[in-house]
Amino acid sequence: MREMQHDSSTIAWNALGDEWFELAQTGESRICFIMPHMLRLMGDVAGKRILDLGCGEGGYSRELAKRGASIVAVDCSVKAIEYAISLAEKENLPIDHYVRNSNDLFGIASEQFDIVLCSMMLMDCEDFDGTLREAYRVLKPGGRLFASVLHPCFDGNKETGIGREGVGESRYAVVMNYFEPKEWEAPLHKGTIPVIWRHRTLEDYVKAFLRAGFTIVDLNEPRATEEQAASSVALSFLRRIPLYLYWELKK
Numbered sequence: 001m002r003e004m005q006h007d008s009s010t011i012a013w014n015a016l017g018d019e020w021f022e023l024a025q026t027g028e029s030r031i032c033f034i035m036p037h038m039l040r041l042m043g044d045v046a047g048k049r050i051l052d053l054g055c056g057e058g059g060y061s062r063e064l065a066k067r068g069a070s071i072v073a074v075d076c077s078v079k080a081i082e083y084a085i086s087l088a089e090k091e092n093l094p095i096d097h098y099v100r101n102s103n104d105l106f107g108i109a110s111e112q113f114d115i116v117l118c119s120m121m122l123m124d125c126e127d128f129d130g131t132l133r134e135a136y137r138v139l140k141p142g143g144r145l146f147a148s149v150l151h152p153c154f155d156g157n158k159e160t161g162i163g164r165e166g167v168g169e170s171r172y173a174v175v176m177n178y179f180e181p182k183e184w185e186a187p188l189h190k191g192t193i194p195v196i197w198r199h200r201t202l203e204d205y206v207k208a209f210l211r212a213g214f215t216i217v218d219l220n221e222p223r224a225t226e227e228q229a230a231s232s233v234a235l236s237f238l239r240r241i242p243l244y245l246y247w248e249l250k251k
């Protein structure tokens, strides 16, 4: 039986486990902003075959399955996949799960998906070109890759590169170095166990997408609505500065 080949991203995320599941399911930005925006962009998914690549605790997979899509969910973290399976079973959702490094989706056939979803994972994986090559391979001709990432112009390593200062209405983004650092270790927001973070510039993203053969269809920098901004300080910042970037690519 062939086994997943580890690299720095898969090792870091396998160490995380429960802490991440808790954060994912309670984090305001993810629940109230990042996830609803992605689901809106993906539109009507009924009858579509979707690969949720870097599925984590499986929140997108379950929601997309409830909306009538047929889902394959992949993550490098054994604990994440075990957790995602347990929640899918609890809700009786027929989702196929695999533990894989995103750069080698062995056992997953080519040209079968209408959509590959990479929610907040392209900035984590070490082998970016390999991940895009595999996403491209498993998509049907004309299939779409939907991806969200931390906006590389406004989020990064606060100590040396890109971050935020101040509180509340006087919070602002600081860019000291757009090009460095390219990677660093730090816990997730409100977490304790470090993962490896990777900064990819806009140019890095675009050139890698084109190298893999994708066409860029759309790019979105979602802005919080006035209603969202009024509901919390974190979301009110998103009324002024986009911290997330969404891509739609076509095979």
Ligand SMILES: C[S@@+](CC[C@H](N)C(=O)[O-])C[C@H]1O[C@@H](n2cnc3c(N)ncnc32)[C@H](O)[C@@H]1O
Binding pocket: 009, 010, 013, 014, 024, 053, 054, 055, 056, 057, 059, 074, 075, 076, 077, 080, 100, 101, 102, 103, 118, 119, 120, 121, 124, 125, 126, 127
């Ligand atoms: C920030 S989490 C996002 C999880 C989920 N997509 C979401 O939006 O809630 C990043 C996920 O990517 C996974 N991941 C990181 N590197 C990976 C790799 N090389 N191959 C597969 N999964 C990877 C992690 O285990 C983690 O579950």
